[in-house]
Every structure is written in C-alpha cells, then in structure tokens.
C-alpha cells in the first residue's frame with residue numbers, strides 16, 4: 001500500500017451554498033418526516049434519504065470502516081446510497097448529520113462521514129454538523145440555526161412525534177385490518193409537516209386530538225390481552241427500524257405491544273445533567289445558563305402537559321413520566337453523573353417500566369458500544385435487587401447480525 005499524506009476535507013459549506021439541497025440520513029418514522037419542514041423555516045432545503053435499508057448497511061461498510069459504531073455505518077450508507085441513485089447534481093448538494101457529541105465514538109462521526117464520502121469519490125460535497133449549541137471540529141460559515149425562530153417548532157415536532165408514535169404503537173398491535181393504523185399514522189405525520197412548514201405549530205395540538213379520534217375508530221381485536229414489552233437502548237438502533245433489525249415489527253407479529261420511551265427525554269435530560277455536572281464540579285453554569293435553563297424547562301413542561309392531556313383521552317394511552325421523575329427512579333440505581341451513551345436514562349426507563357407493570361424489557365445497543373454496555377449491562381444486578389420481577393434481554397446489533405438470531409433470543413424472553 002502506498003502512503004498518502006492526509007490533506008483534510010476541502011469542501012466547506014459557505015454562504016453561497018445556502019440554496020443547495022442538503023441530504024440528511026433517515027432517522028426514525030416519527031421524527032424524520034418533520035425535519036425538512038423545520039429546516040425550511042430555518043431557511044434550508046433539507047431532504048430525507050429513503051428509509052434505512054440493507055443497501056445502506058452495504059454502502060456504509062464499503063466506504064467506511066467496520067471499527068466504527070453501527071449507527072455511523074448506516075448513516076454514511078444512507079447518504080452514499082442516495083447520492084449514487086443519481087437524483088441530484090453533485091455540485092448543488094451538501095449533506096448534514098446531527099452531532100450529539102458525547103464522550104464516545106460519537107465525536108468521530110463527522111470525520112468518519114467525510115472520509116467515507118471521499119472514499120466514494122464525493123469529497124467535493126460539504127458536510128454540515130447540525131447541533132444546538134457549539135459546533136465542534138467543523139467549518140460551516142454558511143450554516144447557522146436561527147434558534148429562537150425554530151425552537152417552538154422543534155419542541156412541538158418532538159412532542160407531536162412522540163405522542164403520535166405512542167398511540168400508534170398500541171393501535172397497530174391491536175388492529176384487526178392490517179395497514180389501518182399505518183395509514184392514519186402517515187396521514188397525520190404528513191399534516192403535521194405541513195403545519196410546521198407554515199409555522200402553525202399551535203395547531204398540532206388540535207391535529208393530535210383528531211389523530212386520537214381516528215385511532216379510536218379503528219377496528220381492533222377484542223377480548224385479547226396484549227402484553228407490553230419495553231424497548232430501550234441506544235437512540236439510533238432503538239428508533240430506526242432497520243437499525244434495530246426490525247425487532248419491533250417481529251414482536252408485534254407475535255402479539256405484543258412494544259413500548260418505547262419518548263425520544264424527547266434524550267434531549268431534556270440535559271436539564272438534569274447540567275445541574276449534576278455543575279454540582280460535581282465538572283462544568284460551570286454561567287449566569288445566562290442559570291436563567292435560561294429554568295425558562296426553557298418551564299416552556300417545555302407547559303407544552304408537554306398540553307400534549308399529555310390530549311393523549312389521556314385515548315384508550316391506547318400509556319402514561320409517560322417526566323424526565324425528572326425518570327431521574328428520581330434512576331438515582332436509586334445509578335449515580336446521575338453516568339451520562340455516557342444513554343446514561344442514567346436506561347436505569348430510569350427500566351425502573352419506570354417496572355412501576356408500570358411492564359416486566360419484559362429489551363435493551364438494544366450497537367455492537368461494541370461501550371457507553372451503553374456500561375450503563376445497561378452494568379446495572380443488571382442492581383435492577384434485579386430493586387425490581388426482582390424484571391426480565392431484561394440485552395441485544396448487540398451490527399451489520400453482520402442475522403435477524404433470525406435476534407428473534408431466537410427474543411423467543412427466550414417472550415416464552
């Protein structure tokens with residue numbers, strides 16, 4: 001092999017690139033369709049890649065390397081597969097990924113995507129890091145999120161998506177006519193996206209109430225008990241159907257309702273984390289943060305209460321706790337300074353499921369995800385002390401994993 005000097009990634013998203021099409025990888029059915037609408041309000045033309053598929057995994061492995069986390073492989077593969085389909089003029093294209101940072105391999109996603117694009121011959125495509133707060137390790141003078149313009153839209157998009165997904169998950173497990181719940185779900189995601197684009201996010205509450213009514217009317221299997229199974233773990237593999245090897249679909253086919261924690265908790269845990277870190281001397285909150293944090297928290301609590309009030313009218317409703325209650329449950333099991341990967345949320349979610357009478361929980365994590373191994377498997381014994389009826393199944397997922405192997409392990413949990 002000849003040695004080549006690394007000369008960096010030259011393509012930078014500048015101000016003149018603002019009108020470019022910005023491709024984003026598919027994340028999850030109950031949030032991804034809303035992202036382009038929010039981006040449009042922010043002044044950018046985001047376009048979703050098609051849903052993650054086998055081709056994404058193959059492309060990710062071909063142009064990336066297999067020492068990176070499985071979600072990163074799929075994200076890269078989504079982007080390259082879509083670029084290769086040839087629907088876009090490369091010169092008018094940029095790509096964007098979210099940057100959650102963190103103490104793990106998540107910090108390398110940007111450079112991984114850039115290297116992968118370069119390997120595939122697309123090194124001229126600028127890569128944008130989408131993050132609220134600081135952008136690390138990326139030059140992107142043409143991209144800036146107008147936080148105050150989109151904040152309400154973002155919060156409402158998350159709350160709407162989580163709420164719709166929750167009643168959908170219960171309805172789809174019980175529907176008599178296959179496809180009925182899916183049609184309602186798609187219809188309301190589409191309408192939500194249109195409202196967000198028009199900045200009419202206040203109407204999302206009425207839209208959710210309509211969705212609750214529609215789900216109420218579907219024909220369901222009567223007289224059968226549908227047991228609930230909790231699904232927790234790493235954010236991408238938990239919420240992305242292909243990423244989780246279609247575990248949710250398989251469990252539904254076996255007659256179970258799969259319950260996932262709301263995604264918004266992943267982001268609102270920072271209300272708690274920042275206080276814990278300040279108390280532990282790990283960071284300092286400046287005066288602005290001290291004022292803004294409770295302010296955002298209040299906005300958020302008020303909004304969440306409105307969504308919950310609508311959900312409570314549904315026969316499919318499973319109550320969600322606030323992230324503060326989840327933190328209280330987690331505190332008994334693990335210190336809240338454990339914030340790697342999904343951090344203490346895993347302990348809190350398991351405890352919450354147990355308190356809700358859900359005693360079978362699947363925890364999915366990408367193969368080699370040390371962050372989630374430590375906070376998930378590491379607490380198993382302690383969980384058993386507090387919640388002896390809890391049955392936990394930990395599943396590692398990567399590109400080489402056959403779905404049937406996972407299903408065999410799931411059979412032990414459900415039998």
Ligand code: SF4
Pocket residue numbers: 069070071102104105106107234341342366368369370371372
């Ligand atoms: S949480 Fe796990 S899977 Fe996600 S980036 Fe970190 S190490 Fe990778």
